[in-house]
Amino acid sequence: MRVLFAGPPFFGLLYPMVPLAQAFRAAGHEVLVATCGRAVGHAAAAGLPAVDCAPGIDPDALYAAMEKGRQGKPPSPGEKNAPPKGKGFSFFSDEMADTMTGIARSWRPHLVVHTPNGVAGQLVAAALGIPSVLHAVGFGHTGRHVAMMNDALADGYARHGLAGPGPIAAWLDVTPPGMSVTGEPHRRYLRYVPYNGGGDLPHWLFGKRERPRIAVTLGTVRPVVDGVSPIEWVIDAARVTDAEFVLALGGADLSGLGPLPENVRPVEWTPLGALLAGSDATIHHGGAGTTLTALDSGLPQLVLGEGADRPANAAAVRARGCGLVPPDPSALAGPDRPGRELVRRLLEDEALATAARETAEEMAAMPSPADMVHRLVELASAHGAT
Known part of the structure; x- marks a missing residue:
């Protein structure tokens, strides 16, 4: 056929x-x-x-x-x-x-x-x-x-x-x-079944993690349109969080983010499924493929959910209880630094982690x-x- x-x-x-x-x-x-x-x-x-x-x-x-x-x-x-x-x-x-x-x-x-x-x-x-x-x-x-x-x-x-x-x-x-x-x-x-392309995976992805690892991505379309400004707040949160932040932004220009803290690791193209397999949580824009790959990984996620079908994907994650969705992503780096608290919850909220694992098990069946x-x-x- x-x-x-x-x-x-x-x-x-x-x-x-x-x-x-x-x-x-x-x-x-x-x-x-x-x-x-x-x-x-x-x-x-x-x-x-x-x-x-x-x-x-x-x-x-x-x-x-x-x-x-x-x-x-x-x-x-x-x-x-x-x-x-x-x-x-x-x-x-x-x-x-x-x-x-x-x-x-x-x-x-x-x-x-x-x-x-x-x-x-x-x-x-x-x-x-x-x-x-x-x-x-x-x-x-x-x-x-x-x-x-x-x-x-x-x-x-x-x-x-x-x-x-x-x-x-x-x-x-x-x-x-x-x-x-x-x-x-x-x-x-x-x-x-996540397919994110092939790639030459780095050895550090398979090593023992000394602290939690958070994978950060904006997918393949949004950086072309908006650059990397939607994750400026992540760099602020990284400065006060004992975790490693991996910026998987497909080779986007990161100069607008300023000097990066030592716990922020930019990477070139890396298959997202493999990156999440070596991570503890993820922050992303809410694109369909990224959201589903994150759900399949069984990791808690923070979904920005702006534009196109992303609000619908974010709403589904929030309703299932396996992720967080900020009411106003543009305010995450505001005076009260709400992004820092969301990152803390992403790493520490056991209810999120449990719901994420259960969702991955449901998908596997x-x-x-x-x-x-x-x-x-x-x-x-x-x-x-x-």
């Missing part, structure tokens, strides 16, 4: 599908990843065949310019030349749609797997009359959000003679059942990507795949 994985060009959103794609390959099926920009290389580095469906564009630069232009706020309804609602979060689906559909007609997949933001994949499935499988990436997307992103792709559907998307044949929910906020039809639970392959092969066969 041939399976097309259609993903956004940002590897933080593409990576959650990699374990399922690898499971299909391990089971003997053919896989092709359709995306664009640097994500093509990241898919190839994961050992997956990949194709650039929007050659000549730089998604990272275009998205950063769009975000900075609107300062993180959607355009007002009456704004002149405002893009269609959902355009900013359909992540270049329109730019990829025509090439992706042409490649799919030639390659003839039996199934398309796509993320909520990768609605170009849903268009391909409708154009070819094959099942569309949505691979969720966090807590922030519902059928309503996916419909909004498909509305932004209306021109693409019209170009291919389609009235709109077809139904989603399966919705793969990767959130722990006890935390799930999804009630979509055809939901199937799928264990989230979910159907694995290998289990899901058989179920999706059956789904494709029921729709006529051979």
